[in-house]
Amino acid sequence: MSRIDGKSAIVTGGSRGIGLAITRSLLERGARVLICATTQSGIDQTVGSLAGSYRDRVAGTVCDVRDYERARKLVLEAERRFGGLDILVNNAGIGKFGNVEKMSPADWRATIETNLSGVFYCCREAIPFMRLRGGGFIINIGSLAGKNAFAGGAAYNASKFGLVGFSEALMQEVRYNHIRVSCVMPGSVNTEFDKSAQNGVSMAWKLLPEDVAAVVINLLEMDPRALPSLVELRPSEPKK
Numbered sequence: 147m148s149r150i151d152g153k154s155a156i157v158t159g160g161s162r163g164i165g166l167a168i169t170r171s172l173l174e175r176g177a178r179v180l181i182c183a184t185t186q187s188g189i190d191q192t193v194g195s196l197a198g199s200y201r202d203r204v205a206g207t208v209c210d211v212r213d214y215e216r217a218r219k220l221v222l223e224a225e226r227r228f229g230g231l232d233i234l235v236n237n238a239g240i241g242k243f244g245n246v247e248k249m250s251p252a253d254w255r256a257t258i259e260t261n262l263s264g265v266f267y268c269c270r271e272a273i274p275f276m277r278l279r280g281g282g283f284i285i286n287i288g289s290l291a292g293k294n295a296f297a298g299g300a301a302y303n304a305s306k307f308g309l310v311g312f313s314e315a316l317m318q319e320v321r322y323n324h325i326r327v328s329c330v331m332p333g334s335v336n337t338e339f340d341k342s343a344q345n346g347v348s349m350a351w352k353l354l355p356e357d358v359a360a361v362v363i364n365l366l367e368m369d370p371r372a373l374p375s376l377v378e379l380r381p382s383e384p385k386k
């Protein structure tokens with residue numbers, strides 16, 4: 147039996163892209179999953195499409211992870227619906243790109259607050275519930291942009307470099323509570339994340355959301371003795 151069967155999970159940003167692929171993979175393996183996103187229509191559409199196959203094992207709620215109080219309620223809702231929390235996938239993220247002198251403070255804040263502070267809020271609230279369960283798994287979806295800086299990426303790079311540091315520190319903090327923390331760092335994935343990158347050009351070289359979901363599942367199914375704390379996942383043959 148899968149180690150995921152019967153577990154209770156939250157996937158932030160689960161309404162599309164990588165978060166949706168992770169949600170599907172968890173449901174296929176018997177988990178109960180609560181997803182969140184900022185738009186009600188996105189939640190309704192996704193939960194509606196999954197409910198036919200997974201009924202009361204899937205639910206969704208509007209939650210902007212930048213809002214600490216909403217993040218707190220998100221975790222409480224998972225505990226209320228499923229009786230506990232075993233898995234937290236911090237996937238919600240945005241990319242605002244541009245030179246520092248041109249970037250608005252609002253775009254800077256949105257990037258840091260979604261990609262970094264939102265992860266802190268969700269972890270802060272989830273950890274006590276995982277302790278009650280005797281353990282859990284937190285998976286943060288980082289990026290290779292958390293290791294490789296590039297011009298125009300200052301806000302995104304700062305948020306994802308910060309997320310690597312946060313994940314590594316948290317991993318050391320909670321490991322003896324049997325809570326495991328991993329950060330998955332994908333390269334380019336073919337989603338709606340960077341719409342400007344599409345322009346009718348072939349995206350066949352990019353990773354698929356399902357590739358990232360496969361890594362998440364591998365992590366969750368690994369023997370608890372072993373912990374890949376940082377995983378780099380890149381397209382095998384990126385565009386030159």
Ligand code: NDP
Pocket residue numbers: 158159160161162163164165182183184185188209210211212237238239240241260264287288289290331332333334335336337338339340
């Ligand atoms: P998408 O834009 O396709 O999906 C993002 C998801 O996050 C949506 O469900 C969106 O829903 C939700 N979301 C956005 N902001 C918030 C918020 N403040 N609170 C809650 N939910 C939110 O992106 P991807 O699937 O491509 O990206 C997912 C993660 O993977 C991100 O962390 C990203 O940084 C990372 N990543 C992506 C790569 C790529 O090339 N695509 C490469 C490496 C990492 P809604 O808009 O309704 O809020």
